Amino acid sequence: MDSVSTVPARAVAPLLEDFSLEMTGKDVPRLEEARATIPPGTRINVTFLGNEDLGMRLNAARAVKRFGFVPVPHISARRLRSRESLEEFLEALRAEGLADNVFVVGGDPATPEGPYDDSLAVIRSGLLQKYGVRHVGMSGYPEGHPAITDPVLWSAIETKAAVLGEQRLPGGVITQFGFDIDPVLTWVEAVRQRGIGLPVRIGVPGPAGVRRLMGYAARFGVGTSASIAKKYGLSLTNLMGTAGPDRFIRALAERYDVQRHGEVKLHFYTFGGLKATSEWVAGFRTKDLTPVPLPRHAGS
Template sequence: MSDVASESDRAARVNAAGRLVDDYSIEITPKDVASLRDAAPGIAPGTAVSVTFLATDTLDQRIAAATQARALGFEPMPHLSARRIESLAELEATVSRATAHADARRMFLVAGDPPVPAGPFADTMALVRTGLFERHGVRVIGIAGHPERHAVMDEAMAWRALADKDGEIRARGMTTLIVTQFGFDAAPFLAWLTELRSRGIDAPVRIGVPGPAGIKTLLRFAATCGVGASASVMAKYGLSITKLLGTAGPDRLIEALADGIEPAHGDVRLHFYPFGGVGKTMTWINDYLAATDPARRRH
């Protein structure tokens, strides 16, 4: 292949990756509100901003973060952790305050880490079946996808649970949004997307991508979340687990995803986990978009 052809192929791959990055979503904690405010001029209006549910944060802090995201012109998506919610009254207060104060029309539901529920909700399906979300005007329910593995379910159980939740959400007149755990290797994501669509689940998908961060930080989050980070996987990502200095970004992962995603995979976008900070992630996104098309840069 000639150098000209190689350069043309490279340009096409980068441009495809740029289109995949466009219309991203991003995740914050309530403690990231100041960083989100600082980064706001570089974030496209209407960008979906997920607000995580951390056990150390109060309901007031979560609502305030979602409200600030809305005030900055973004689309807040508060997280709810089923097993940490102590009562139906607490759930209703959370949903009603999020919709009233932050105009939140999206909610993201997880079962949560505690092995024993603090209240009546053992899983996300129990939350959906309360009917509170549609009654309060929520239009989109986010649920988690696990392309590598689920922490407690085997593969058959995980697929069945995903299909059941999607069906219940749709039956209640809402839209399902699947957001995956983050990963470092495109292959599991692509195989999972193919399987997802073959099972007739056509919900939009956001693939979880780590924002640029120190290598030690990335490996720590991978260990915490059960994400594969072997030497061979990390080499594909562009770093060595024996050299822990420096920062790594998701360039190679995103380009491999762009190479592999096909029309049959349906509506697929990216969701950024800003492990290295919101500002650093937004700088990386805007630099990457500008490299593919200068018109995409935001300041």
Template sequence: MNMNHLMDGYSLEVSAKAIPALAKAASRIAPGSIISIPYLPNEDDEARLAAARAVRALGFTPMPHLAARRITSQAELESFIHRAVTEAGVEHCFVIAGDPATPKGPFPDSASLIESGLYERAGIKVLGVGGHPDDHPVMDVDHRWEVLEQKCQSIARRGMAPLIVTQFTFDADIALAWLATLRERGINYPVRLGVPGPAGIAVLARYAAMCGVGACASMWSKYGISLGKLLGTAGPEHFVDRLAAGLTAGHGDVRLHFFPFGGVEQSVKWISEYRSHHGLSQH
């Protein structure tokens, strides 16, 4: 696959509290890039909406997350979407189930958010859902595929464009196999493949444990990490090299989605240096 295509139009996951770091790095990020704003339990709707407004003001495309089980009522969901659209020009949203075992309101999962009908009525054009190349903490493999297919079909029926954004993984071969299966099942929507930005190895290990991402010794090795050097810093160059080498036209539209665990500026710097090293055009 053309490396430029893979690296062009990358997206970033940026929490509300990291917006100042995004502003510092903004000049090195292509205008219009998708900035995904996670639904963190320690950030309220006002913080998330302020982040979406700031992302739009910086010239990027805000994609706020909505966590089904954390939303207390349909009115709360409707208010957030309405304000996001009118105050920040939001056209992209991302839906997840969320961490609580018991829903705080009427939405038990991301499918119920999609089926609320609120997104298309508010003018949302792209609705993102999660993909899981590694194991899922609750669902088995067959159930994962079935649910993903159903959610994409529901989004498309409602006149919106499905976008699949995956959890990060450390093993490019797992990612490639997952993409191949996705396309074999006839799910041909665009994918943004989760990549951990450069960070301390201990930090990466902590996030992997929190997110249920596999990180065994062999996987660390494939990622270019020696278990004898846990105090160092690791970037995703081995992962991206292997991914780019293995991708074909049959894998469809695939771009990278960076989780900047080591900081937004560090990830943007790594991307710029990687592009330069491979002779790729800068934005």
């Protein structure tokens, strides 16, 4: 029997309160389909991808607010073509009451498309406060980044936390998703040891097909060795199967120590499966941690 399967419900329940979700600009129909299973007031991050435009991003953020949730629009620094394009986006958010919370990330392009090399440059610009931003999220990488060295990553998060403090802007960290709790908790403890007290949301893959999970893991440089896959419950011999984060969350509940790790919550990467993820969370909470069958529409 898995050693974490005996974790009591009371230990896991706090982790499943005030969780957050992620969606793309194209996911508005999926959000509408899932809205009844998502708790009111849930924070929902809206991506800033290269195949999305301003209208799509705004439409998604509007939908999040309209359905009673808290929109957290992403700002991808390297995708911004100019200072004016950043101001245009922020002004559009402010005009519709969507600018309170943003998540600033460097973004995928190897070469910046405009004046912002990284998320720190956006934070330092002063434009976030100018347009009414009240909370700023940033990324964390417990298993590193395929294109950025660990010393650079640590310097970046320390500097961003310090600059937000100087600007008196509350902030938080959302980690990249992973399959193994060991590097995640080691990283969170290191964050606290460096004097960074920002709340941390641990990135968790929502229920999805094994093939899709492995594909995203390879894309983002997340470890996918056989031992890690086994810990998470992925079947490498059945790539057509599905997997949920049961073991990961139980392991987190068993080992999480507020004295060492500070404030920790969960952030679910839905991979388009907003309804599958929200139903999974609801089922996991109400069935006292007994194994929960994945919804048929979780996809592969």
